[in-house]
Amino acid sequence: MRDTIDFGIDLGTTNSAMAVVRDGTVSVVKNNDGWDYTPSAVWIPKPGVTHVGRSARDRIPSDPDNVHIEFKQEMGLDGAARAFPKAGLSLTPQQLSAEVLKSLRADAAHAFGEAPPAAVITVPAAFRLHENNATGEAAALAGFGTCPLVQEPTAAAFAFGFQNASTDAYWMVFDFGGGTFDSAIVSTHDGELRVLDHAGDPHLGGKLIDWAIVERLLVPAAEAGLGLRGLRRDDPSWRSNFALLKDAAERAKIALSRNEVVELDVELEIGGRKVTFDHALRRDEVDRVAEPYYLRAINLCREALTAAGLGTGDIDRLLLVGGTTLAPGLRERLADPSVGLGIELDHSQDPSTVVARGAAVFASTVPLDRPKARAVAGEFAADLRYPRTTSLDIVPVQGRFESTTGQDWSRFHVVLANESGTPPFRTPQVGLDAQGTFVTEVKLNERTTSTFTVQLVDADGVRYKVNPATASITHVTNELGGQVLTNSLGLSEADGTFTPILHKGARLPAAMSSTFYTTIALHRTDSDAVIRIPLVEGERARADRNLRIGLIEIRPKDVRIDLPSGSEVEITVEVDESRRVTVVADVPLVDEQFEAEIDLSHVRPPDAAALERELREVNGRLAALRGDGRVPAQARQRLDRLENEQVLVLARDEVRAAATDHGSAAAADQRLRDVHAVLDEVEEQSDLRALFDELDQELAQCRELLDRKGAADDHLELADVERRAADLREHPDRAAIEELLNRAVHLATTVMKRDETYDIAIFHHFRANLPKLSQPMRARALIAEGNQALAEGNWRVLPLVNQELRGLWPAGEQDRSPGGVRSMHGRQR
Template identity: 30%
Template sequence: MRNKIDYGIDLGTTNSAIARMENGIPTIKKSGTLKDTFPSCINFNKKQDVIVGDAAYNTMKNDNARALKTFENGQTNTFFEFKRTMGTTHTYESSNMGKSFSSEELSAEILKTLKSVIKDENISSIVITVPAKFLNPQNEATIKAAKLLGFKHIELLQEPVAAATAYGLDSKSKDGFWLVFDFGGGTFDAALIKAEEGILSVKDTGGDAWLGGKNLDEAIVDQIIIPNLQQNFAIESVLKDTDKKEILRNAVKFYAEEAKIQLSFKDSHNVLSNLGDLPFEDDNGDEPEIDVLVTQKDMENVLGPIFQKAIDITKDLLKRNNLKGSDLGALILVGGPTYSPILRRMLKEQITDKVDTTVDPMTVVAKGAALFASTISVSEEVKEGTRDKTKLQLDLKYEATSVEVDVMINLKVLKEKTTGTFPEKIFADIIRSDEAWSSGKKLISEKASLIDLVLAEGRSNSFEIQVYDEQGNKLECQPNQFSILQGIGGLEGMQVLPYHIGIGRHYRSEKKDLFFPIKGLEKTKRVPAIGVENGLKTRSAIRPGMISDIIRIPIYQGDYDAEGTNPLLNNLINEVVITGENLPAFLPEGSDVDITIKVDKSQIMQFSAYFPLLNYTEELELEIKPTESPEKEFLAQAITNAKKTASKVSANEIKDVLVNLEEQLEREGGSPDGRMKIQNDLRKELLKLDSAEKETEWPKVQQELKDSFYEFENLIKKIKENSDGEDLNLNQLENHIKEYKSTIEQIIKDKNIKTAKELTDEIDSLDTEIRNEVSGGAMDVNKIKYHDREFNTLKWKDKTKARQLINQGLQLIADGRTKDLRPILHQIWDLRIDAEGPTETPE
């Protein structure tokens, strides 16, 4: 029985690996082909056998070539790079199996193969790595894949954190900033790590879940190989058909991958196919062949822009943390594509010359995952299921990491968990695996005993527990070993939220819903985390027992610059739906709702809504909604609309990117993965466009703010000159003017449209209050008379009640009690359907 998880899996887009802690060392467990990693590729053959890894990858190459004979979709039974569609509704059809598979079902097959590598024990608990920029649906799908395989205890670990853990343990430098540059087969992550005396913390993350080696291969296909075929053969009919073009791209992708690998250590490479490798006839009846010499310069022209995207993300990450590349102690390379000399040169030129190549980019994540797993206790459920109660059961409590060399362990006997007969006096000797230190025999019992340990520096220390009776006879115990990482700390708090988690909130000044993070769930908050938002308002009444009466609260994930943007431009996690079915009593419109969202270490969420009026809490498991791959036509129209908006606001750089996305859609729109990637890039440009539109709006908003302030300032000046402010606190009003001046200066400096509008409303409201006060309530009188005059043209929630209130107001006017009109006006306003509602309102 293991006390800690000890196993880590790197479930990669293109390659996967498993590592286990052995004598304090994270050890890669090799596949059947004796390789550290194997391709994340699956084949279902005609016998309905499941083939995984290199054999499946070779079969895929042959299948993709054979598909050129008929150019028919749906004939393949081999699947690869399905990690890119994790958390989506997309499925992969296998004719041999007679069914379709989700990405998580295919991932479960990869996990099964990794699990089968371990021959000497059954694994119930596992740490699985995921990209830091994975969204919640992708994380949830990863956990689902592990559950399909029967894992009982699953922890997700962000890949850069795993890499930093492995690097940090061996690093001689225990202080400073590190940058993990993780360019994998399908995803890119950048993580800024701070080390202080060996204590690690993640300061910020950036990345792109649709940027990786797959994009490099596709770029070589689209910009080198297919143009070469197009130049020498008549293949226009294939290129004009989206499905046929995608089949051709898949068939020649292997040549692209080979060229990429060869040019990692050669100056040039001849991409050459053999006769029959591309078994189709072009429009002239000829069988195409590939024959093109690719140089380092060619490769740089093609791959450079893709690598530049990752470098730009890294630059932004450093910039928003007020750092430069020169401030970094190390830039740590992770992922196969980081072997590229092109990328390494670009990183040294643009970020830092401290590019660290001491770790193996292909295995560092799996090793780091195992190290991290050695600090996580196995769940009680798993422990109970794996106990051998004939052995003496022990309870161990200790810190799994330490920057000190002298530590302690809390050890006691669990006789109630033991069925065997054991002596009264029991002694334990704790021996370090290098046999250079032992505790000596210590008396232990059912009461906790503290035993001093001495750690070897800068490594994972493995200890064996040997238990004896009074006569020195050895007794079997469980667990009988444990390990402590020395020279590193803070791992339990390293994982942070990669996105803001928030909701859409209605801003009266903006006259629309905007995304805002929930307090406590902002980007880079450590997980587990709890977010609370109080005082939200219901937009309609909810009747008890009525399932048709609904409160909708959409939950979104947004990046660091998402606050104040259109919620729909962010990533919808799910829409919480609360009905009247379980409510104990009637909930009026405009009632308070307090929401709480708990996020665990794997970013899985629990949601609760508290209704103060009813003293009732609704608790919901926040089921994550899978995303759908958009249709090509939808993306084409969305890009067209965005281009029009970009032209309107003169956002030429954005327009250029949109034109490139249009071309990209033509190349890659045949695959769900390609469309998801384009949608992701389009969303980024739409967010920029949203900001650009606000920039064009700013001059008008700024002028309105200034006008409101000057009008208010002149009002106070005239009141002082005419001595009309008997009932006003003029000193307080003059202080307001000073505060407003200071605030307006900052708003103008920041060009903060939302705050400018809110302050304009506040000044206008105060201006109206004062004018009403000095005029003896004349403005309130006019408002009552307006509502009376326009009664039949206005829209009311309750027409009878509105009429009664207006009549009360008219009577107060007739009685000369104009100062009592304000409460009635508030009630009238609340009954207006066309009036703007409260500032915070989930639908």
Template identity: 40%
Template sequence: MHRETVDFGIDLGTTNSAIAKAEAADAEVIRNNLQREFTPSAVHVRRGGNIVVGERARDRVESDPKNACSEFKIQMGTRGNHKTFEDSGVAMTPEELSAEVLKSLRGDVERSTGERIEAAVITVPAAFSLDQCDATRRAAGLAGLEFAPLLQEPTAAAWAYSVRDAPSKAFWLVYDFGGGTFDAAVVKIEDGEFTVVNHAGDNFLGGKLVDWALVEEHLIPVARRDFGLASMSRDNGRAAGNLAKLKAAAENAKIELSQAEAVDIELDLTGDSGEQVAFQCELTRADVERVTRPLVERSIGMCRTALAESRTKPSDIERVLLVGGMSQAPVLRAMLADPNEGLGIRIDHSLNPVTVVAQGAAIFAGTQRIPKSTKTKQATTPGLAALVLEFAAAGQDVDPLVGGRAHDDTVQDWTGYTVELDNLAFQPPWSSGKVALRPNGAFSTRLRAQENTRNTFTITLRDRQGTTVATDPPSLTYRHADLIGAAPTLSHSISIGLSDNSLLPLLGKGTELTARKRQSVFTTVAVNKNAGTGLIRVPLVSGERPRVDRNTVIGQLELRPGEVRRDVPAGSEVEVEVSVDTSFRATAEAYVPILDEEFEIDVDLARSTAPSLADLRADRFKLEQRYDDLRDRASDVEAPEARGLLDRFDSQDTLSDVDQLLRQAEVDPDATATCQVRLRDAHTVLDEVEERLELPQIVEEARATQSAAKEVVQQAGQAEHRTALRRAESEMEAAIKERDPVLIRRQADEVRSIAVRVLDETGRLPVVIFGALEQELADHPSAQVQRLLAEGRGAINDGAVHRLAAVNAKLRPFLPDLGAGLDLENQTSTVRGGDRR
């Protein structure tokens, strides 16, 4: 079957996956061979290597966990094999496991429609990082999907709801609580478009945590106390089979308890000595609510964050769209709707929360044209004309413009040919009439579309004699909609990592895609080609945490002495450019002006292997040491913000949470990844505590910078400099009033830059720089350094300030932190922001 648009949408979920097909104004979920609307995201590999996907595989996760696997979505983007299936010896990565699920969904389409699809839109959580998006693309390729645009899950949900009772102007909040991830997205509806203006999320908050909490807090204690299973523990690998059964039972009970008050769990478990144990336990809705509440509270906190960052209030939100299996829980809906405990916003669950993402993805897919391998003249079979069409696949126009050009190796002049487009479903049927082709085969006309549905226009090409000529494509599809989605936005900021462990932003979270940004940085290390010393390292970082080492490095430029044509002195400029497309695919390059060369930055989006348990334990020990030290420091000074952050650290029971994850990480790779994220988050909180404790010193340094800048501007500045300084001082005072250390430093740098600009324009800057270098290098043992210092002093005495710039450049490499003895291999970055000075 010929398709101009993608039409199929896939929700590749942690627990379950689904596929839907665009139909008319809506989308239809395609059922699997068991006539279910979703397929469990589970894989079982038999002894001979045959692969089973879906419900039978999920059952084997329970009965045979060594040869079956589920919930691998969380590990997407991690290097190394996630699962080795014991009986067959087959090892598979998360991408390969996900590819098997995608193959199964493709097979469902083929069984249902007879069509073998090669394109589909695939959804990803809004909280997914670029490396996880890249892994999803790789999975699609492994599954035979040659074209697989990515769509964020909250946006997909908005697409599904957009075809029903959508207001002309409003805000929505998409609340997506799935099996393994949580997303909260603020959607703005205006001028016939909806846009995700902000989101907050957690890739490790999902329904599986409820399942495990039921296992750990209810089922394991019963197994130990009443059935003698003393070894039952998540950190005991030998208990994996029993734990898999308990988790599956907990998940099923959780679903049943959405309707019932209590359920009985009856299982055959294996005792510590290998005997069969008939396990029995009752779970109640109250049990589920007890373990669910703290997770829902975390999700509501993220909703409030998303609202605050987008400068919206709960009263601004027209409705909350519920998405994900967990959103069916009664306790969740009650908490969310409560104005005190939750958000107090009207909840909309009119669409099935389990399949709504797949439906929305399919509706979006109906607006995405499948790209052709070539847009230029192409060889065709005799009697078949190729049409290259240009038109929007979706829009608000009822009379959209379509243009095209015909190609046929046997036709040199298309004069006398006509093309006719017919919308036979329109009432009455509509026709464009015969549109004459130009000599080069080009044509254009307007169509007539039925509102709020998909319109298919048959294409009839006729030669000079009026004989019909078959075309490729034979038809085109246009979807009219009153409300359509705007361009996607970037989920996580992309920045350049600097040598002081700070970040220089390139593309911020929420940037509309596609996006491209160029930024200059300057080297802190000289690269000497002949001596073989030095290194230019420019890391690219994804994330919102304020320090480089708390985020994810997604790419890195490294230039070593053997890779440059000439020496590159410290302070040399490097221009970094990053581009991100609408499917969150990132590319980057760097241009070094002094070399007049461009270098591709390797954007390696496969994350390194998860840290070892030893590394995690060492980091946990360091975290506790930092906490104790900061708590002692906070008790000795007037620092209410720091104490407040430490109190919140305590109330969240952070260290206990990490300890529990460390125990689970003995056997659960998901726990390892979660533990690493929790440790980073905890260190970030303590980073802020440190800054708050250093606030008085930061303010003092800012005041000193302000005083020095004032003196420079008063003595040598012009009116424009004085105006700029007053504005920068005002902004710095506001930052001090806000008690924001990061902002205070940033504004102090702005004040300093004004003074530097005055010194530069008056020719005094080289003298100031030389003075700083002289103070730093006065006792340096090198005879060359002393000769250079004498040369600089002589230049100042002679009034030959212009010679100082060259002297300063020669002195810089001798500074202690720029010398050849620096351990460059362990330094994150060798570039800084600012300017050449």
């Protein structure tokens, strides 16, 4: 009987697979077709009839309206359902995924005589919480019980490292699947396999390359060859034909992994008649349209390396995972150090099943969720504690026996024996203490599963029946080091900034607390008042560039006393190994706790019209920054990268498809958020440069003034400001720059007042900015009065003139005259 889950499933966008660990060996569970993987396709031709896998996928040319694929991209999206017209029903992505899982579970039942009660299921590392939650829902719908989730690149690393003798090495997983891309850096050290960092894109996969082939190569060829016009993917009348072209593109792409040219033969329906579209597709054409996707994936790998503090030279092997990595053009690019990564490629594992194998390896470490054994008459129950997998040769086993009747446990001893071991192994006789407990050690055979019988014997040599009767431990070369959090979790503050509480990379399970303060008062007499604390997932500094996942609300009826503004609130975020999230707000003043409502069932991307508006806004912002001379060179490189990776081209394609594809809408929304976030950072760098320029001008003025009339304390103050300014150039901080600018202005003002040039400088400022002043006639009269005072040396008149001129300065316009007081946001008052 199994005591660990043992079964692992790769629930993929294009194909899915299942694997199992038996006696320390991983094997793939074949389906009814004898294949190692099952296409993630569902065909429902009539009520009560459902086909999954190859039989469904093969029906795309003949019945495209009733076959659905690539629904993984829509997992967790509210309102995303696929229609089956002939059957008169529609299924959500979770329900469609459940059909695939049911098929895999049935394959296991056929192979092993019973359906597995549980499995470990993989998810992309870049999946959001609502997508992970939807995967768990699909598992439950498929009839599985406990189904821990493991990240796909982590699972792939487990498969490569399970019985690999490499030690003190760094690997990088390059997982380019049908719908998602993930990279992960893995270390093997002292027998432990550990994920150090990762980067990914949940909307970057082979699916995008297929659509690029369709829209950039096949559609122009079809329009030219068949005399067609207006072939657009977002036109519902062409949906079936685009499904046929997409299927043909994917099959051709796979064939081009072995051939230089592939002949396509697609039967399209045009004007109610069948028309054959013939086309010769070349590998170099596919590589050309796939180039931006390859570049995006490679750059994400470089980001992961930078985050881990490593370079390509530190990585021993690049582990290739996912069907896209079979493309020769991609492999050539990856191996090239100038345009790729230049890391030795490792394709020793089947890229289509390696994730499932790794999931099974992880599953072999997870105990099955079974009730604790209970003693019955004539039988002793054993509560045993031991590692299911380990890289150690000798491991401790502890346990406690229970009986339905009172026992003098000192009369008993226990022996653990592995008679089939090489060589056979038996522990010494270990006596039990008064509570029936024991501790012993067992020796394992390397790289296999050792199964020990539990023998309970009394002082008379009588052996008793024990439940469970065996304990199995698998020896592995590299022990699994656990999983990490893939996206930071925190809250949106009142000013719109995102403050992480649990950071990306935290080892799971994890918990962390942070203290915040309310910005409004909550009076019990005001029934409409509410304190809202939005919970956010992501990495962007602006909260609205991330994904909102929940909300904490505190209302007057929830507190016993009024809650003043500035009250302390401690937020605690907990995440378990399957990324289930709990968030609690503790308010000490009222001694109350408030649990967040984590609503992952109503995530809905914007509609196509909203995405079109967002795309126009992004293009406008990018054009403005391109023409802004203040943008520093390093920031311009960020803009260049957006163009080199054709990020906006990808976003435009997804926006065009959003009207008919919920997955494309979600992808477009995320991609546009990411571009906005990059432009935010570029604008911030431009603003910082402008602040530094202004600070340099103030410091130059200070040096000139101090050379003329500076005291010793003035020179010390200037030296401190200049020293801090030099530090800030290495580590810019807007608030700190603002503070230094205020100090420099104050120092200049102090010195000018000392040598009576202060009012003259202010007057010169207003005179130079005469066109900005309101009430032009009055402004000119005041300037004339000031000029006369200067000519006559009448210094007592200038302060009065300046005071009136300041009243004519337009509201909202930044006043850079000497002596202005700067706020924390850099505006002068």
